């Protein structure tokens with residue numbers, strides 16, 4: 001059986017000023033070693049969930065266990081098992097990365113002999129900048145330093161809140177690599193994201209939260225199978241006269257010289273469709289396809 005790093009049952013949160021639940025009886029387990037994506041629109045309850053885990057917000061009811069330890073029974077140990085990378089960068093520009101790390105280690109009571117700050121900086125590709133002024137770091141380096149800061153007490157679980165919000169494409173992929181490296185070293189990762197491609201690329205499991213409820217939670221692979229729809233656009237060299245009868249049911253849009261077809265990959269393949277056209281002597285010019293991505297699934301789930 002897989003080791004559970006997070007076990008949450010019946011977790012609810014109602015802010016005193018609010019009419020409805022920010023989290024409404026959530027049950028969720030997260031396996032050790034996973035990169036787990038928490039998706040949901042604004043106001044879904046993602047930050048509330050993360051803040052409860054990291055001790056910034058009190059829950060209203062329910063049970064939360066981190067590494068098998070009950071949050072109510074031992075909040076300090078639970079906090080020690082979690083590193084949190086907040087959305088905003090808060091780094092003192094006049095300190096060097098290693099100074100920032102050492103101050104953080106002091107705050108967490110990390111003993112000198114357990115201080116692995118240089119190693120952590122090395123793992124995050126910041127070793128050469130360890131003694132530089134932090135204000136001289138690039139945006140990507142600052143973000144990696146935020147991750148390093150969250151790792152000073154060597155927690156088995158790292159939570160990243162919108163890790164690549166407002167980050168450009170190149171920095172984004174560097175940050176993804178750093179996250180993957182940490183995960184390979186055994187750190188379980190939970191990340192919230194608005195950016196669905198990020199979850200698709202990084203995560204092995206995904207939960208979708210909406211209005212305080214988990215509306216779906218599954219392996220990413222299964223999510224991707226949820227919609228096995230594919231779109232195929234075929235352009236022909238000649239005007240289309242009659243659509244083959246076996247294709248008609250897949251036809252979404254017909255123009256003079258092009259057809260847009262939508263079908264389930266589990267029912268028919270692109271090759272089968274092309275074969276039908278070729279056998280009927282259609283002259284094909286261009287073919288393009290579009291698979292459903294997480295975005296489509298997300299929209300579908302929210303509509304439901």
Ligand code: ADP
Pocket residue numbers: 015016017018021022040041042043044045046047048049
């Ligand atoms: P997300 O992180 O998914 O955007 P949040 O957890 O921030 O969602 O918010 C969930 C719900 O709780 C929203 O309706 C939000 O307005 C409400 N909420 C969040 N923080 C507070 C607070 N401190 N006081 C009152 N309501 C809050």
